[in-house]
Amino acid sequence: MTIPVFLAALAFAWPLLGAAVVMSVSTPRSRDVAVWMAGIGCLLALAVFLFPATGAVATGWDDDPVQRAGRVMLACGLLLTVLESRDMADRFLRGLPHVSTALAGLACVAPDPVIGLGILEASLAYGVFVFSRPAGQARAGWALVRTGSVGIFLVLAGLLLPVGSPSAGLMMACGIVMLAGLTPFGQPWRAENDTFLFLPFAGAALLLAMRLRVHGGEAFDNALVAAGLASVWLTACAGRSDDGMRLFRTFPSALALIAVGAQADVAALLFLCGWCLAGGSRSGRSWAARALACFPPGAPFVGCLLLLSMMSDWSWIFTVLTVAGILCAVVRAVPAGGFGRDIWPDDVAGRMACSVLVLTGFLVPLAMMLGAF
Amino acid sequence: MTLAAILAPLLALCVVARGMGFLPALGVVTAIAILVDGLEPLQQVGAGLVLVFSIGPAWFLSYYQHDGVQERGGPAVPFLALGLMVVLLLASARSGSAAFPAGLCVVLAGLVAVTCRHAMVWQWAGLLTCINGIMLAGVVxxxxxxxxxxxxxGCVIALLGGMCVHRVMPRIAVVRAPGRDGDKKKGKKHKSSQSETGSTGAPRPDYVPKPPLADAESEA
Known part of the structure; x- marks a missing residue:
């Protein structure tokens, strides 16, 4: 066994090991242990990106550099989640971010997207089991199972239809939109569960969408762009109301779906970075709102530039609609008093997220120019 | 195309229209549709799983009372499923597929039941209908x-749905009425308890609901 293969295997197993360790230690020590395990997991994912296992494609495992970089983003999202969380007495809840990130990474790398969907279903089942354990949460858990399973069944049904047929593409796109939790079509997630389960789950759905493009054909791409545009324009129309803020939370995933549809995978990767580090319930903070609104510097801003440059070759009408939608959404969703002056956050988690967002925004185009993607 | 493959979407429409009651019949017909094509191990396993996922939840639900959620817009929902099935048939005919996509029609009916019905049990039946349909299409x-x-x-949905039903729905409990044959044998022991409760041999109903659990109270 060569070192890259060992590293790749260790990177997949590490978050599961982290979950076991975090669940076994006592509550006061669990946060420190979790931070260490998530940090090492980040380094392992980065090492797998830099030193890929040669011959993985021949054995059926996916070895696309965008997918590998996407798994680095998922690992960074886990580290940020762990840094933000407090001491939790519930062992299952403590281990949930690690388990869901591990399963999301495995779902992206599985040789067949169908297996990836099965792993996502297992991740959803574990998350719902953990969230619905307290009294009064049974129906909320059922709503999560229902919506996630509908998304998975739609994708499975699309995969059973002939390759490239419009019905297959449409069904798969609807399923991916539901799995990615794109408001208003997706999951009824709430603030307390979205960072633990939803961020890696939706990130894995975005990465899976890139691999499903071969089966879905043109209808799949068009449907993804249409769904993303609908979400962007709804965000623009809703403005600063509660609905608008709810829509704004999934703004980067809407743009990522447009990028997947426009075959701009690197732009989708940058939006995925924005989603993992600033999306979900973090959107209320000023630095996260600034990143989500595609303000420079940051990965979503660079992703916007890449997306628009790719889309202008693909379709002018969609480019104009996307530019107008993004501008309207940014102008209308920005908080009334502006973002505030605290560009550099006070807490460690915020500083780490800002650093990763800015570094990714600089390094990904550089790596693209050097031919890494 | 067999008669069972045609009957399966019709029974799925019945699940959309009437709920969990038609799920065992759908499961049996789907299993027959799977087994008619051959008796290879994949088909046997698929048919067995379909039967388990269809009959098991219906049997489990027989121990619980109905939740009695009022449905809105009920009559139009099966026609929506029927319309989607027709669209799917037209799309598959246009793409040159000669086979009747019975499994995917069942999946569409299940998806309509999940999205358009509000009762939890009905949604559970819709998801299990989807399982039947995908299993049929996958085996074919x-x-x-x-x-x-x-x-x-299917395992995930059956288990989590069963857990949710157990927590939100009141269970049917069998309570032996005092004053019947079994109680007469115990004689003196029961006299004191009867005098405490004040029921001097009067028959009570056999089925009395337990008080709902914490979930049912908090989420009502």
Whole structure:
């Protein structure tokens, strides 16, 4: 066994090991242990990106550099989640971010997207089991199972239809939109569960969408762009109301779906970075709102530039609609008093997220120019 | 195309229209539709899983009372499912597929039941209908991975749905009425308890609901 293969295997197993360790230690020590395990997991994912296992494609495992970089983003999202969380007495809840990130990474790398969907279903089942354990949460858990399973069944049904047929593409796109939790079509997630389960789950759905493009054909791409545009324009129309803020939370995933549809995978990767580090319930903070609104510097801003440059070759009408939608959404969703002056956050988690967002925004185009993607 | 493959979407429409009651029949017909094509191990496993996922939840639900959620817009929902089935048939005919996509029609009916019905049990029946449909389509297409993933999804939905039903629905409990044959044998022991409760041999109903659990109270 060569070192890259060992590293790749260790990177997949590490978050599961982290979950076991975090669940076994006592509550006061669990946060420190979790931070260490998530940090090492980040380094392992980065090492797998830099030193890929040669011959993985021949054995059926996916070895696309965008997918590998996407798994680095998922690992960074886990580290940020762990840094933000407090001491939790519930062992299952403590281990949930690690388990869901591990399963999301495995779902992206599985040789067949169908297996990836099965792993996502297992991740959803574990998350719902953990969230619905307290009294009064049974129906909320059922709503999560229902919506996630509908998304998975739609994708499975699309995969059973002939390759490239419009019905297959449409069904798969609807399923991916539901799995990615794109408001208003997706999951009824709430603030307390979205960072633990939803961020890696939706990130894995975005990465899976890139691999499903071969089966879905043109209808799949068009449907993804249409769904993303609908979400962007709804965000623009809703403005600063509660609905608008709810829509704004999934703004980067809407743009990522447009990028997947426009075959701009690197732009989708940058939006995925924005989603993992600033999306979900973090959107209320000023630095996260600034990143989500595609303000420079940051990965979503660079992703916007890449997306628009790719889309202008693909379709002018969609480019104009996307530019107008993004501008309207940014102008209308920005908080009334502006973002505030605290560009550099006070807490460690915020500083780490800002650093990763800015570094990714600089390094990904550089790596693209050097031919890494 | 067999008669069972035609009957399966019709029974799925019945699930959309009437709920969990038609799920065992759908399961039996789907299993027959799977087994008619051949008796290979994949088909036997698929048929067995379909039967388990269809009959098991219906049997489990027989121990619980109905939740009695009022449905809105009920009559139009099966026609929506029927319309989607027709669209799917037209699309598959246009793409040159000669086979009748019975499994995918069942999936569409299940998806309509999940999204348009509000009662939890009805949604559960819709999801299990989807499992039946995907299992049928996966076995017909001989896609082992799809069958495996569907089996996993079926286990997840059956278990989590069963847990949710157990927590939100009142259970039917069998309570032996005092003053019947079994109680007469115990004689003196029961006299004191009867005098305490004040029921001097008067028959009580056999089925009395337990008070709902914490979930039912908080989420009502």
């Amino acid at each position: 297409e001989k896609q082992i991975m799809v069958v495996g993933v569907t089996a996993l999804a």
